Amino acid sequence: MTNNKPADPVENGQANAKSSLTGNGKNPYRRSALTKLFLISAVGVGLSLISSAKLAATNLADKKNQDSIKPQILAGKVTKSLEQFSFTTEQGVQYHIADPSHILDDLAKKRGVVDGFYTLNRVRVKALISKVGNYGHMGYYERQVTIVGIADS
Missing domain, CATH: 2.40.50 (OB fold (Dihydrolipoamide Acetyltransferase, E2P))
Incomplete structure (x- = not known):
């Protein structure tokens, strides 16, 4: 006796929702959005580091030249x-x-x-x-x- 139970659409929908949340889905927009978010974050961090380095250099130069x-x-x-x-x-x-x-x-x-x-x-x-x-x-x-x-x- 085999248990051939038909697939429950509610369970399949929840499974698809879980896979899209974890990134296992095949949603091309998600990958693109994450890539853009990463690039924007990287640029922001880079600009922040450059700005703080410039500020530190200016403060040191001002202290040296009194x-x-x-x-x-x-x-x-x-x-x-x-x-x-x-x-x-x-x-x-x-x-x-x-x-x-x-x-x-x-x-x-x-x-x-x-x-x-x-x-x-x-x-x-x-x-x-x-x-x-x-x-x-x-x-x-x-x-x-x-x-x-x-x-x-």
Whole structure:
């Protein structure tokens, strides 16, 4: 006597559901979705590692170079126009200018400049140099100098 019992559709449905949950099914969308999820996770982890390494390197560089918190004496040319307020050293290095006390505007008036936009040659200033970043109009400059005074000639 053989027990030929017909297959129960409910049991087969549950079995198929279990196999699709465990990944044994032949659902092509599941494999594609898991692959995409893995790639997105890997890219996120990679970007996170790069960002943290860059931050650590910047912090170490800033701690090593503590001179940036002391005013530096810079000599060069000041240019103030509609979208630009810059300092160019004699070596050609350009900085964006932050002049909260309007020291350079006062110097321009002493030199006889009437206009609000000007170019001053042979200027020696005491300034704090910023960390590397994006400064000035549309982030054009890599560093910024904050003017704290005029250096003695």
